[in-house]
Amino acid sequence: SDTCTESTQVMRPGVLVGRSALVTGAGSGIGRGIALRLLALGMDVFGVGRREEPLAETAAMAEKLTGDFSHACANIRDTAAIEALIAEVGERQGIDLLVNNAGGQFFAPAAQISRKGWDAVIDTNLNAVFVVTKAAYPFLKARQGAVVNISLSGVDRGSMGIAHSIAARAGVLGLTRTLALEWAADDIALNCIGPGAVITEGLAGEAAQAMLDRLVAATPMGRATSIEEVAELVAFLATPAGHLMTGQLLQIDGAAHLGSGLHMMVTH
Numbered sequence: 180s181d182t183c184t185e186s187t188q189v190m191r192p193g194v195l196v197g198r199s200a201l202v203t204g205a206g207s208g209i210g211r212g213i214a215l216r217l218l219a220l221g222m223d224v225f226g227v228g229r230r231e232e233p234l235a236e237t238a239a240m241a242e243k244l245t246g247d248f249s250h251a252c253a254n255i256r257d258t259a260a261i262e263a264l265i266a267e268v269g270e271r272q273g274i275d276l277l278v279n280n281a282g283g284q285f286f287a288p289a290a291q292i293s294r295k296g297w298d299a300v301i302d303t304n305l306n307a308v309f310v311v312t313k314a315a316y317p318f319l320k321a322r323q324g325a326v327v328n329i330s331l332s333g334v335d336r337g338s339m340g341i342a343h344s345i346a347a348r349a350g351v352l353g354l355t356r357t358l359a360l361e362w363a364a365d366d367i368a369l370n371c372i373g374p375g376a377v378i379t380e381g382l383a384g385e386a387a388q389a390m391l392d393r394l395v396a397a398t399p400m401g402r403a404t405s406i407e408e409v410a411e412l413v414a415f416l417a418t419p420a421g422h423l424m425t426g427q428l429l430q431i432d433g434a435a436h437l438g439s440g441l442h443m444m445v446t447h
């Protein structure tokens with residue numbers, strides 16, 4: 180990638196001091212990058228993830244940053260557990276920003292996706308987003324908060340090899356737009372960010388690398404989206420400057436969603 184971290188970090192230092200965020204999937208990849216950027220800008224961040232070790236690593240990376248980082252392990256698919264955790268976090272530190280970043284999928288043509296695999300992806304990427312967002316609602320309302328749902332470029336079109344994930348995230352886009360209407364009176368802004376190809380540590384292995392190479396080849400601007408670019412947009416959406424923008428799908432993908440190059444996305 181030829182992105183320059185320095186040039187993508189444009190937010191004013193301290194701009195988010197005194198505010199509080201809850202980030203799911205904060206132990207790795209995009210979620211960790213978002214958490215660290217918000218912390219650097221002064222925000223207090225509560226990170227949720229399935230496993231302790233990656234979250235502890237995020238905590239170690241957060242030590243010298245301005246905001247306070249706390250974390251807990253929870254499976255967002257466990258409704259009772261996640262509702263209890265969000266209530267606890269909301270009562271302790273408030274929630275100005277909810278980032279629904281946790282998620283995942285496996286690559287398979289639809290004909291090879293089992294009912295069980297389908298259900299798992301829908302549960303994590305759609306149902307859990309509803310549960311988490313609804314649980315955060317009273318706290319977001321108390322602070323005229325914002326919700327950012329991390330989605331995918333091309334989510335309102337289609338993407339070969341991830342039918343379950345696209346179905347779930349298209350559902351999240353519909354949920355986002357509907358809540359933008361229902362919660363407008365509460366002054367809560369909700370948006371989706373659709374990154375193009377993003378290089379994360381989760382993309383290990385030859386198959387993943389080949390997939391990424393094809394995605395980049397199908398991107399008119401010819402490069403992947405950096406974690407820092409996604410994080411900066413999240414930070415902007417957490418400020419008053421971004422608050423009137425709501426119900427949007429913000430694709431940050433070098434025009435990948437406009438290209439016909441997505442036909443190259445064959446996975447089998």
Ligand code: ADE
Nearest residue numbers: 228229254255256281282
């Ligand atoms: N990241 C990916 N899947 C998750 C889950 N079920 N719970 C929390 N974080 C996750």
